[in-house]
Amino acid sequence: MIQKLVAYALVFLLLGSVFNTHLAAQENGDVILATTTSVQDTGLLDVLIDAFQKKTGLTVKAIAVGTGQALQMGRLGEADILWVHSPTDEKQFVEEGYGINRTTFMHNDFVILGPKTDPAKVMGMENAAEVFKKISSLKTLFVSRGDNSGTHKKEKIIWKDAGVSPDKNAYIEAGQGMAQTVAVANEKQGYVLADRSTYLSLKKTIDLVIVSEGDQVLINSYSLILVNPDKFPKVNADGAKALFNYLLSRDSKEIIENFGKEKFSQQLFFWDLKDNQ
């Protein structure tokens, strides 16, 4: 009997504490932002979206996927605004009429990570294409995202610049996000292209080190694009525009430039827009 009472009491407590909270949440004027995992994994996305929601009262649904998928969501009219990093694809996206007002507003950079033993002997080389060439010719292991993300696209550009293709037996496509891809490279002691912020957040748990950085090609530019409301009438054009304006504002600039200073004691993202607002 007591057992029975305890059981029912537990069930009711659980139900009571939970059911009154979430039914009320309704959605209509929500803005759907399709963005990339690198922005979310650093924690920058949450900070900016929280600030925007607090300021405007609008609700943002920020969906973090790869740049390839984000652009696809834009092509289908499933997102209102995109925050992506693959300039060539972005330009094509706008030319095809899916997007408007493309604005490049910030950047961070990629680094090439490798094992401390440096089997490809590339430590300290600045030219990324040369690094890739040596990795290919010495058949040392390279781990790729392999997921059509902005980082994967950048990797393909560097292979193209290098004029070689990676050795098939020494090339792994992880098919996962940045952090797991770095983890795979760490376990297998291979080389990997990663954005600096992911590297910094994983630094304490991996043995890989930066073997190359600073090349112009390793700059990673982020842009905002509004999904063209003329093409997709269901797009929340007003909400998207409000978020667009906020992300390009001085408030946003301040958040972005100060982000990461406390946790990683260095700036992660750099503002690219001329101050004119």
Add this chain to the structure above:
Amino acid sequence: MNFILEGFRKGVILLFGLDSGVLAVLKLSLYISILATFIAVCIGVPLGSIIAIKRFPLKKIIIALINTGMGLPPVVVGLFAVLFLSRNGPLGFLQWLYTPKGMVLAQVIIATPIITGLSLAAVQSVDQRFYQQILALGATTRQSIWVLLKEIRLSVLAAVIAGFGSIISEVGAVMMVGGNIKGQTRVLTTATVLEAHMGNFDIAIALGLILLTMSFIVNLALTFIQQSKDRQK
């Protein structure tokens, strides 16, 4: 090795000093799993019982389909739920994508076959003559199913527990349908994935511990119900 121990230490601290962010995630996880289990039970138990009792053509095929459904890959459910619920999809007008409602829908689809299949097997395990006898005593179909279910409540509750377990631990479908949005659709499993991505293994371990603790409490309650009723027989 050290960072695993450190993770556990921080995990225990986080577990007992529940901050508001973790609490919101915990509440949403509970809300979605309990509501989805409840709906799946309402569909699955009667459906399983009726299929078990009634004779109709293609019965074996139907049962095979349900058994297949018990192993439905959550990411496939998630994919189709996203396609159907998306703005331009057939159910886009509901505006359920990236909301808790959409997540409940996906979870119901995952759990219903499990609960249906296990209830079906439970009802079938009862001697057919028992059912015939109830009917002979003048019970309607509905009444006789009720009597049967009471007789086998141990197995039926096991079906509920299995359904709940599959839902609370699920990550693929809720990630796709919910979008892991902070404060809106982030649940314990997707938060754990995100924290691991961010390299915050201590928080990921903490969330894992919270998930296990919560799952244990719910299962404890269900087990109490299951075992206490049995003892009165």
